[in-house]
Amino acid sequence: MRPLSFTPLAWVSITTALTETPFLGFPSPWISPSPSDDPAWQIAHDQAVEFVSRLTLTEKVNLTTGTGWEADRCIGKTGSVPRLGFEGFCLMDGPLGVRYVDKASAFPAGMNAAATFSKRLIRARGESMGHEFRGKGIDVQLGPVAGALGRTPQGGRNWEGFSPDPYLTGVAIAETIKGIQSRGVIACAKHYVLNEQEHFRGSVDVRIDDRTMHELYLWPFADAVRAGVGSVMCSYNKVNGTYACENEWVQNYLLKNELGFRGFVMSDWGAQHSTLGSALSGLDMAMPGDIMGPPTSPQPPYGSHWGGALTQAVLKGEVPQWRLDDMVTRIMTSYFRVHTGEYTSRPEPNFSAWTQNTTGPLYKASNRTWTTINLHEDVQSNHSLLIREVAAKSTVLLKNNGILPLSHPSSLAVIGNDAQDPPGGPNACPERACITGTVAMGYGSGTADFPYLISPATALFHRSQEHNVTFFNTTSNWDLSHAQSIAASAQVAIVFAAATSGENFVSIDGNAGDRNNLTLWDNGDALIKAVAAVNNNTIVVLHTSGPVIIDYAEQHPNVSAILWAGFPGQESGNGLVDVLFGDVYPQGRSPFTWGKSLESYGVELMTTAADPRNPRQKFDEGVFVDYRWFLTPGKGRVDSATYHFGHGLGYTSFEYSSLTISKHDDWEGYEPTTGTTDPAPVLGEVVDSEEEEVVERHTFPEGFDSWRIPRYVYPWINTTIYNSSENGTAKSPSIGDFPPEARDGAAQELLPAGGRKEGGNERLYEVLYTITVNIKNTGKVEGVEVVQLYLSLGGPSNPSILLRGFEDVTVSPNETKPVTFNLTRRDLSNWNTQAQNWEISDHEKAVFVGPSSVDLRLNQTLPTLYTA
Template sequence: MVTGQPGPCIGNIVGIPRLNFSGLCLQDGPASLRIANYASSFPSGVTIASSWDKKMLYERGLAMGREFKGKGAHVALAPVAGPLGRSAYCGLNWEGFSPDPYLTGIAMQESVLGLQDAGVQATAKHFILNEQEILRNAFSFPNGSVQYEAISSNVDDRTLREITEGPINQDIFEFGTLAVGGGSGAAQFSYLISPLQAIKERALETGAIVEAWLNNTYVSQVTETAITGAGGILLANTPDVCLVFLKGWASEGVDRETLDLDWSANEVVEAVAGACNNTVVITHSSGINDLPWADHPNVTAILVAHYPGQESGNSIVDVLYGDVNPSGHLPYTIAFNGSDYNSPVVTSINTTGSDDWQSYFTERLEIDYRFLTPKILMFAMNLADGQITSHAEELETQPGGNPALWEVIYTANVVVYNTGDVRGNVVPQLYVSFPSSTPAGTPLRQLRGFEKVELTSGQRASVDFELMRRDLSYWDINSQQWLIPEGEFTLHVGLSSRDLHGSTIAGRIERAQRLLLLDETMKVRNFV
């Protein structure tokens, strides 16, 4: 009914004049209006998620929605909750937001509100378990008979409920930049500001000299003398800073074979950093990458830019020159090695049967930081005066889900304080550790709140985190109910899952109440 009708849109529902129905136009995609001239290319999902800024997520959705409506679309095929990012190798992760279901859920909520406030209907996609690109459709012989059926995603009930259902749910290249990935979220650029263009324009204002080299193979093989310019082979001047721009392409329809960046990227960084003691690396990629040079003493900064969209160069220069104090956070975890991740896109295939392509979600709830966080990690000091015991609480299942799950039943509070001399933004994050009575496989702690706050030097701010029943519940596979488990909940606050500044124990909550999470302020310096 939708995709089978010819028309100017990705999906077309033809009009019915006798019903005074003029039809509907459904258009891709999650980062831009794909089939249109003079359309904007917005930052990708993983890029905007790195802001951890609810207002910015909403404003991106609103601006996209206004453009979709202005171009005649009624339905925007956006935003993207799946792939969630279960596997770092999935080729389409860049369209989504984060492997954390809470962060993705907030990003979906703000994006949908923005799109629909602009007057277009949002479409939360892709529904569930769309965590790999390989063999997502059946593969057939030329005669039409099926050689391989589409891959089967096999997941247990609790993981489906808590992880996958929670959030829902033109190849463009230029030397020196990669501003969008491949897939339904991509669009032809009406214009693109490359980093090199933006740097040259800024250099004209400051009187700086810019020397650029666009041959990775050559740079990765030259000697230290050549790079520093002592022999006048590569650079005519000894640089004050060396900017290394790296690219990693990813696209719908194919998964990544490696987490390395493209075009001899690691060798380029090693060669440049071996000669330049102020090497800044900027990466354009779909998400997680191996960064074996991250601890090189001459690599002074790493800017993870992802796919920034048409204003790529200007946005990067604003950060490099200090016009904007960087305040983003990775929406995923970068491990030391690709082998540290526990979620391959497919399970090993040993035979050639038509039904052999399988993906078993054996990691269950433990993806990304939920798995990578060391089990013996010591938490920050416990500031609670005593322990409060709670009892299991059942919420009756209703059609469409129990509305009580979305009631705020607990409010935690933290005070943040800028001890530095630079204005900036801080994102305090709230993590919850469930009681020991929760079934085996429950992650050590789970994100349940975040807020972005701007602070001047010396300024304090109070931040509230509202916890809903759903935030303190788990899916019980036996009763098929959301349950609040019996025991003690521990709340942790910090700047990431590993940078915790304080914790306290909370018990069963009889009514909505307020808890001062920290007895002293969380001090943050310079936000860099």
């Protein structure tokens, strides 16, 4: 082991701060590093500096503050700069398509993208979504998601993200971001960080240690930053005692310093709690701008924590001007970063998030300015082809006793509500918060309206018609006698069942976002058992937001196949039929572990708290989540899972051979980053609040009341409020609550694990080993093998294995193809809390290669990097 020496900054003890006490040390009031070693970011930064230097104080504040909930056309909209002809930023949900609009696509969920284990498909999905967001005139797509990561299998929003494995999520979020931003749209990585459940999400205080943060939850956000993400959304919860959106460790120290993030941090909607705490701790954009609380809750004087309140704080010297300039520079740097090449133009929003009518109020909250607000632009292009491909290739074949692929049986019974067309149409339930008909996405703000939805029953009916297959169909999950009657009449019975989840502002049957358990909904388990009792060719299809307890079906001799289809989007039925009949090879692999019981996961969803007003949750399991728990002796048990992470069957067989390892010679090059940034610049006019006319210049313009829009957030100050001793609500921190370092614009010390490029120390990403393995198709049909590489880091504190590579490779019968993996220094490292850096331990390390986390065909010990 070669630890790196590092003395923590004088005013904070990192190790103490990350245990039981709130982190109030202000280790770095971080600014955009300049110069940057990334030419694209540097060019964008220079353009941003030139732009910001021309702005007035109130124009700067306008670009940092949302105009208010339902105050404008978009889910989130910042103020504009009319003097320069710059329209405010339009921000829209969500991670699988444009929310609340027509003539746009409903893509497969993030977990489905991850289940393909295909970098090509994940990137293409991001590109297609970016194309649609841009076509609607949107600046920022509120996605992709790496938080929730998926700590608990019941987590309501796990499906919006990718996988509880940080490596798979890191690859998926990076490829998605590259795809979105290649189309001139800023991606927003969310929810940063530890937003792992919906219960208590706005108040829970998550206590976590430094190592777990780095090796698990921060890991995919590092990949997002390295991919060039333009924005990051901070989450509702607290982290070690402080709200994430006003947490200097989370935003300044980790994200902006250690990871070198050069974009902007926006709040989740209503996740900002103060003026000074958020501004001095690294927040750059407040959304939606106004206060999203009950009408009876205390309201700040300006109806916003920023807007006029931020202008006032800058004029009074409570927020230094360089910090405001930094906020706006970050926002504009991200804007210029994606507006390059053929995407230099900027289309205006051509829709309203609040109605799909052609005409309506431009400002919904005030019912003002009726005009044409929807142009009904069709942005779908040919994306249905990709959606169908991802739906098919994300389908995981969990069990197959030889029945699949089907070769058009004489008769086919389709059984269950989850197979059917929703009776009121695919968008009948607001936010998709119901299970009347097939489930193709979860519920909440991560949804999009379906332009259409091909149900499994419809797709199977059409296939049956084409091949003269007698077709039976029943919609009820509760009439078990009828289900058994038609199942007994058919050669093959396909039974469908679902379990959904979502965001906690809606609830289904008492499931407030998070699932209450891991059983199937709507009598699904009883339906499967009833059908299997009478038909020995029973196929089970599951549409779920994560794992369910399905061991009884795995063990049942009449259940011949089980498929997990996840949330496949608008082409749901077509994608499934493609796999069932062998038109598309089933390359899907499970992005999570299927435990035999809820208790087998070793973690708990917190549903009650000793103090419901101040709930606290400790992540005592550390890095041992999902397969890391199940497969590590002394933690979980291998036999307590029905299907393991990475599992998925196909229609042919593969042979693994010739595992070779090549060690690279540049391993000694890693050094901790040293040096400092430049001092924080003040851009444009320097505001001197001691000059009386300066204050007067930032008050509401003359005649303002004649054109003021009610409930709209403005950047100007009120002199009565300005001269008052009050500053926000009684609970808001005042300037005396912050140490001098919180407003220090001097040059900042670079962290050892940081660097001058995005993602941290550049040498963390150098390749130390190259691993090659040969894959031979020993079957009779062409197939896709998802080759997975796992690494053992050794030592008693590490999981048994960690995913560190995957590739999907298409191989013809009797053909052999080589597959190559690269292991980086980061892949081989653990986080050292004392050194505040990554290090490679001297424990023996080994690589394992195979088709799943428990089917590892080949392994070798890694050659030693160095000798003591």
